[in-house]
Amino acid sequence: MRKVAVAGVGLVKVSEHWGKPIGTLFADAALQAMKDAGTDDVDGLYVSNMSGALMQEQLNMGALMADAIAKQGLHAVRVEAGSASGGVAFHEAVKAVASGYSDCVLVAGVEKMSDVLPEVVTKSLAMEEEQEYSAYTGVTKPGLSAMLYRLYLGLYAEPSEVGMMAVQSHDNAVGCRHAQYPFRMSIERAMDSPMEADPIHMMECAGVGDGAAAIVLVPADTDGVEVAATTVATDYCSLPMREDPLTLGAVRKAAEKAFKLAAVKPGDVDLVEVQDDFTINGVLSLESLGLVERGKAAKFVAEGGAARDGELPTNTFGGLKARGNPLGATGVYQVAEVALQLRGAAGDHQVEDAKIGLAQNMGGLGSTCAVTILRRLGR
Amino acid sequence: MSVPRYWREEVPRYRLLGKVCAGCGAKFFPARPVCTECGSTEFKDHKLAEVGEVVTWTVVRNPPPGFEKYKPYVVALIELEDGMRLLSQVVDVDPEEVQKGMRVEAVFRRVKEDGKAGIIQYGYKFRPVVE
Amino acid sequence: MKTARQVGIVGYGAYVPIYRLEASEVNRVWGGDGAPVEEKSVVAPDEDTVTISVEAAKQAVRRSGIDPSEIGAVYVGTESKPYAVKPSGTIVAEAIGATPNVSTADIEFACKAGTEAMQNCIGLVGSGMQRYAMAIGADTAQGRPADALEYTAACGGAAFIFADRSADTVAYLEASYSYVTDTPDFWRRSKEMYPRHGSRFTGAPAYFKHIQGAAKGLLEETGYKPEDFNWAVFHQPNTKFPIRVGRGLGFTMDQINPGLVAPKIGNTYAGSTPIGLAATLDIAEPGDKIFAVSYGSGSGSDAFIFTVQEAITEKRGGPKLVSFIDRKKYVDYATYLRFRGQIIQ
Numbered sequence: 001m002r003k004v005a006v007a008g009v010g011l012v013k014v015s016e017h018w019g020k021p022i023g024t025l026f027a028d029a030a031l032q033a034m035k036d037a038g039t040d041d042v043d044g045l046y047v048s049n050m051s052g053a054l055m056q057e058q059l060n061m062g063a064l065m066a067d068a069i070a071k072q073g074l075h076a077v078r079v080e081a082g083s084a085s086g087g088v089a090f091h092e093a094v095k096a097v098a099s100g101y102s103d104c105v106l107v108a109g110v111e112k113m114s115d116v117l118p119e120v121v122t123k124s125l126a127m128e129e130e131q132e133y134s135a136y137t138g139v140t141k142p143g144l145s146a147m148l149y150r151l152y153l154g155l156y157a158e159p160s161e162v163g164m165m166a167v168q169s170h171d172n173a174v175g176c177r178h179a180q181y182p183f184r185m186s187i188e189r190a191m192d193s194p195m196e197a198d199p200i201h202m203m204e205c206a207g208v209g210d211g212a213a214a215i216v217l218v219p220a221d222t223d224g225v226e227v228a229a230t231t232v233a234t235d236y237c238s239l240p241m242r243e244d245p246l247t248l249g250a251v252r253k254a255a256e257k258a259f260k261l262a263a264v265k266p267g268d269v270d271l272v273e274v275q276d277d278f279t280i281n282g283v284l285s286l287e288s289l290g291l292v293e294r295g296k297a298a299k300f301v302a303e304g305g306a307a308r309d310g311e312l313p314t315n316t317f318g319g320l321k322a323r324g325n326p327l328g329a330t331g332v333y334q335v336a337e338v339a340l341q342l343r344g345a346a347g348d349h350q351v352e353d354a355k356i357g358l359a360q361n362m363g364g365l366g367s368t369c370a371v372t373i374l375r376r377l378g379r
Numbered sequence: 380m381s382v383p384r385y386w387r388e389e390v391p392r393y394r395l396l397g398k399v400c401a402g403c404g405a406k407f408f409p410a411r412p413v414c415t416e417c418g419s420t421e422f423k424d425h426k427l428a429e430v431g432e433v434v435t436w437t438v439v440r441n442p443p444p445g446f447e448k449y450k451p452y453v454v455a456l457i458e459l460e461d462g463m464r465l466l467s468q469v470v471d472v473d474p475e476e477v478q479k480g481m482r483v484e485a486v487f488r489r490v491k492e493d494g495k496a497g498i499i500q501y502g503y504k505f506r507p508v509v510e
Numbered sequence: 511m512k513t514a515r516q517v518g519i520v521g522y523g524a525y526v527p528i529y530r531l532e533a534s535e536v537n538r539v540w541g542g543d544g545a546p547v548e549e550k551s552v553v554a555p556d557e558d559t560v561t562i563s564v565e566a567a568k569q570a571v572r573r574s575g576i577d578p579s580e581i582g583a584v585y586v587g588t589e590s591k592p593y594a595v596k597p598s599g600t601i602v603a604e605a606i607g608a609t610p611n612v613s614t615a616d617i618e619f620a621c622k623a624g625t626e627a628m629q630n631c632i633g634l635v636g637s638g639m640q641r642y643a644m645a646i647g648a649d650t651a652q653g654r655p656a657d658a659l660e661y662t663a664a665c666g667g668a669a670f671i672f673a674d675r676s677a678d679t680v681a682y683l684e685a686s687y688s689y690v691t692d693t694p695d696f697w698r699r700s701k702e703m704y705p706r707h708g709s710r711f712t713g714a715p716a717y718f719k720h721i722q723g724a725a726k727g728l729l730e731e732t733g734y735k736p737e738d739f740n741w742a743v744f745h746q747p748n749t750k751f752p753i754r755v756g757r758g759l760g761f762t763m764d765q766i767n768p769g770l771v772a773p774k775i776g777n778t779y780a781g782s783t784p785i786g787l788a789a790t791l792d793i794a795e796p797g798d799k800i801f802a803v804s805y806g807s808g809s810g811s812d813a814f815i816f817t818v819q820e821a822i823t824e825k826r827g828g829p830k831l832v833s834f835i836d837r838k839k840y841v842d843y844a845t846y847l848r849f850r851g852q853i854i855q
Contacts, residue, residue: 123443132388133409136490136502137466138439138446139454146437147456154479198438198474240408240456240464241415245435393605448555448851470556471528473839487564487605488556499592501560501601509829509837 001098003220004227006374008037009336014180014211014324016114022056023068025212026110029329030069033106033214042216044102045076048089048109050328051124052078055116065108075102081232082128082363083277085109086331087370090215091230097217108214109329121208124327128364130237142205142278144365146197148245149280155246157283157298159199163190164302165279166204166321172308173318175348178333180209180324190279204279204321211326213333220377225342228262228356228375231255237367248366251288255360258371259290262356266290269373270354271313271341273334275362277320285360286314289371313351316341331361335372342376380493385500392502395429395485397463398422408463429485430508431459438474445491453477457505471506482508511686513636517672518679518819520576520642523569524668524788524831525562526551526775530838531846533661539843540656546748550664550776552841553650555849558592559667562781563648564605566669570644571606573825574671575678578607581671582640584614585630587623587647587780588667591616594700602646613640620696621745622806623647623780628670629812632683635672644671649779654704655852662748664776668784680825681791681800681816687728689720690810697807707807713751716809721745721755724811725803732815736760739815740798743786745805746772761801768793769802774835780806785831787816792830794818 010032017025026047034040047065052058062076079089086109093107113121125141134144153159170185185203193203220226233253236242242249259265272291276282286297291312292305300306306314317323317337320330338357340346346354359372388409390396397408402419408427413420436455439446446452453469455477469483483505490502529552533545553562563586571578584603591598599614613634619626624647631643648667653659675682695716698705708716721744729735736742742765744752749772756766769786778785783804790800798818805811847853 118441119444119447122441126443132384134466135443136388136392137454137468138442138449138452138490139437139466140439140441140443143437143439143454147435147454150435150437195438195440197440200437238466240466245456389604393601394607448848448855470554471839486561487568488554488561489558490556499558499560501605504556509833 002100004094004097004217005220006215006225006227006339007218008033008035008216009339010036010214011178011333011336012212013178014209014326017210018114022052022058022110022112023064025112025210026065026108027068029110029212029214030106030108033108033216037216039104039216042071042104042106043075044093044096044105045071045074046089046093046105046107047076047078048085048107048328048332049078049111050080050082050085051111054120054124054127055112065110080328081368083327084331084361084363084368084370085328086334087359087361087372088232088331088368090332090335090372091232091370093217094227094230097219103219105217106214107217107332108212109332110212111326111328112210113208113326114210118208134238140197142200143197144239145278145280146200147239148284149199151246152280152283153199156295160187160191161298161302162279162283163187163201163204164298165276165282166190168301168306169276169315169319169321172316172349173322176317176323179318179322180207181322182318200278200280206277206320206325209324209326211324211329211333213329213336215332215336215339223378225339225374226377228264228373229258230370230372231257231261232368232370233257235367237364239365246284248284248288248362248369250366250369251285251360251362252290254369254371255289258373262373262375264356264373268356269312269358271316271338271351271357273315273319273337273359275320275360276315277325281362282319285362289358289360308349308351316346316349316351331370334359334361335374338374342374380500382498385498393487395427395503397425397427399425406463408465427463428460431457431483433469433477433479433481433483434458434464435479436469436477455505457483468504469506470504484508513632513683515636515638516675516682517632517636518675518682519670519816520673520679521570521574521671521825522669522680522788522791523566523573524785525565525569526666526834527553527557527562528837528839529554529841529849531841531843535843536661544658544661546661546750547776548773550662551666551778552846552849553665557650559586559588559590559648559650560592560598560601562650562665562667563598563602563646563669566648566667567602567606567644567646569828570669570671573827576642576671581608581642581644582612583631583634583643584608584612585617585627585645587617587619587627587645588649589618589620589623589779590650590652619810620806620808621779621782622804622810622812624668624784625804625812629686629688631672632686635674642671642673644669647780647784649781651777651779652704659707662777664778666775666778666785667781668788670784678821679819680822681818684815684817685728685732687724687731687813688810689723689727691720693809695807695809712807716807717747717751717805718755720809720811721803721805722759724813725759728813728815734815738799739765739801741768741790741794741800742766743769743783743790743800743802745803746770746782746786747777749773771835789831791818791822792826792832794822796820796822
């Protein structure tokens with residue numbers, strides 16, 4: 001297998017793009033990434049999209065998106081793994097280049113959520129869960145995370161500490177051009193917001209937005225940003241089956257394998273992008289990734305450990321909460337943001353001397369997890 | 380929901396009927412094709428306990444389509460007296476009354492309906508134990 | 511009417527949903543000052559005649575100690591079927607584990623549907639066609655807003671499993687009697703949301719005439735007098751009627767009181783007499799005799815005489831009806847409308 005490098009990235013601002021159809025949104029990110037890479041000679045396309053079948057009634061998204069960027073004839077496929085679609089698509093794209101099957105691959109995530117009403121978004125998120133015995137109870141995606149949140153509160157932290165995950169993400173988003181909500185939010189505002197699924201407040205949840213992010217992958221050279229590891233792991237799809245609900249098994253497995261493949265230790269990681277679609281998910285992710293000790297992540301975040309100049313800079317462009325969470329595109333945003341950091345191209349968001357970065361993208365209640373470790377080459 | 384999908388799960392949902400692995404005795408709810416403990420694909424029926432306690436819970440305030448008329452409602456992770464765990468709504472209770480360790484028992488309730496003309500879907504929910 | 515083989519009740523159960531609407535709340539909204547009952551049970555948004563039936567049926571199965579797959583008939587008497595076409599009985603039978611060797615049907619005879627289901631099951635067992643037959647009376651009754659029925663139209667149900675009389679039966683049937691004429695005092699046309707009724711016409715020529723007809727017929731046929739009974743149950747559309755008809759027949763308040771649940775739960779229609787009977791079995795002692803008469807508009811009455819057996823002391827475990835009556839949450843009128851699905855969305 002050959003080493004793979006990130007040659008270019010393209011990021012569309014997460015927003016309500018009322019006037020833009022999904023293909024145009026996709027093309028904006030894809031063209032930007034190919035321009036950034038200095039080539040449009042791609043021989044493979046991996047489209048990550050979670051809910052197009054429901055929200056746009058659109059299947060066969062691989063061909064549609066290849067067509068949108070005038071690349072008829074291209075090898076193209078859509079990857080769906082719930083909210084982990086982006087991370088998993090990236091993984092598949094890396095394998096295509098690593099194996100030698102492809103030499104220049106475009107991986108692009110796109111999701112257009114503003115086409116549907118809020119209850120359809122709720123339904124779409126619930127579709128990530130097993131339908132007959134989990135979703136059949138009427139539980140929602142925030143509802144499932146809320147059950148973990150309550151367990152966590154009973155053992156380790158206060159809501160105002162868990163909620164700091166959202167505050168931190170907003171702090172980091174200020175000035176970010178591709179972020180949906182680039183403004184500060186106080187912990188009071190989060191804690192005073194209405195309950196979405198007790199004990200999760202509305203302002204502890206990522207919002208609804210349209211977005212597209214793209215990455216061009218090529219065989220690695222001696223310079224640039226290489227893919228040190230990319231892994232995918234899964235877990236029981238039903239919460240009641242999990243022996244220890246507060247350990248996200250897929251996250252742990254994907255992380256352990258990624259650290260091994262990349263030959264790095266958790267302590268080597270200079271920055272991390274985690275799945276903070278709900279504050280508690282971000283907290284539990286930091287712990288299950290092995291980056292913060294069990295039961296300590298909420299306090300770690302509350303005490304500034306996750307700040308851009310903290311011990312472990314986390315969600316440096318705002319994370320899902322403030323950059324935005326266009327579902328199937330989110331995992332690609334995360335990897336692209338890590339790549340920007342390692343290239344030293346993160347502008348005001350730059351983490352100083354970042355050499356190793358990790359992105360963690362999770363579907364369902366952690367039933368699928370993709371972990372990517374990028375490493376800066378040379379210098 | 381399609382009628383066959385509903386009909387297929389009627390008995391397990393109506394009667395809280397799970398499976399016990401013929402190979403190793405591991406118990407499951409709902410049924411699964413392969414035993415997670417021993418890999419066996421042979422199972423027998425296993426009736427779940429109908430009393431248990433709340434392990435953790437949430438209050439769903441913005442439900443998916445089909446559940447609107449019940450909002451807000453409580454969904455809990457419940458551990459049954461036989462050690463099995465499942466997710467279920469907890470009804471006949473105000474959300475603020477729910478507590479960790481609250482004893483609950485299975486009841487048979489409407490889960491949702493396919494509009495005014497479609498089928499009515501029933502299943503299990505739990506309520507505080509009536510002594 | 512007497513059966514060829516002696517028939518008894520091997521298990522019973524009764525259930526009332528948790529929500530209550532007080533008469534004063536109806537008065538607050540509509541400006542009246544009536545109180546035909548103190549309060550009535552209100553169906554939760556996720557309950558209907560089928561779920562109420564299953565709850566009562568599961569209690570009956572548990573108390574009977576029998577294998578539910580041996581139940582050969584499940585008859586649901588109701589005037590509030592969730593489906594216009596599709597049996598409630600199949601859902602109940604599936605839920606309790608009586609399928610597939612079972613006969614089921616929904617029986618409609620206004621408020622008498624529950625005891626009509628009992629008559630059917632008694633016949634099946636008495637003839638030897640079935641070993642066990644379950645009769646359910648359950649309703650989620652409709653009352654037009656501002657109508658007199660709005661105070662009382664309530665929900666609840668009871669289930670009885672009939673079997674050959676044995677040491678396992680909690681009570682056995684001595685005799686029954688049915689009295690029916692065509693008397694249109696109350697009706698609901700198909701696709702109508704609410705029933706219509708003849709106001710005072712529902713009294714003397716309807717309720718009183720038929721209950722008295724069935725009661726007197728059964729007393730005459732068996733040679734019993736009111737004082738021979740420990741307990742008496744009459745259909746309870748409100749608090750007043752069962753008391754007036756019972757006392758008129760020569761029964762005392764002491765005999766009537768244990769089964770008189772309407773003041774606290776309202777009129778549970780097809781569930782009314784069966785629930786009253788269950789409430790009475792909850793307190794009865796071996797050897798007690800129970801006189802029970804239903805009434806269903808249209809009109810007719812079924813009268814029964816049961817004698818309580820030794821097994822009652824062993825086989826009424828678990829929560830009694832009073833636990834469900836006392837377990838309550840009051841709702842305001844708006845919530846009542848919401849639960850009943852009467853708010854247009």
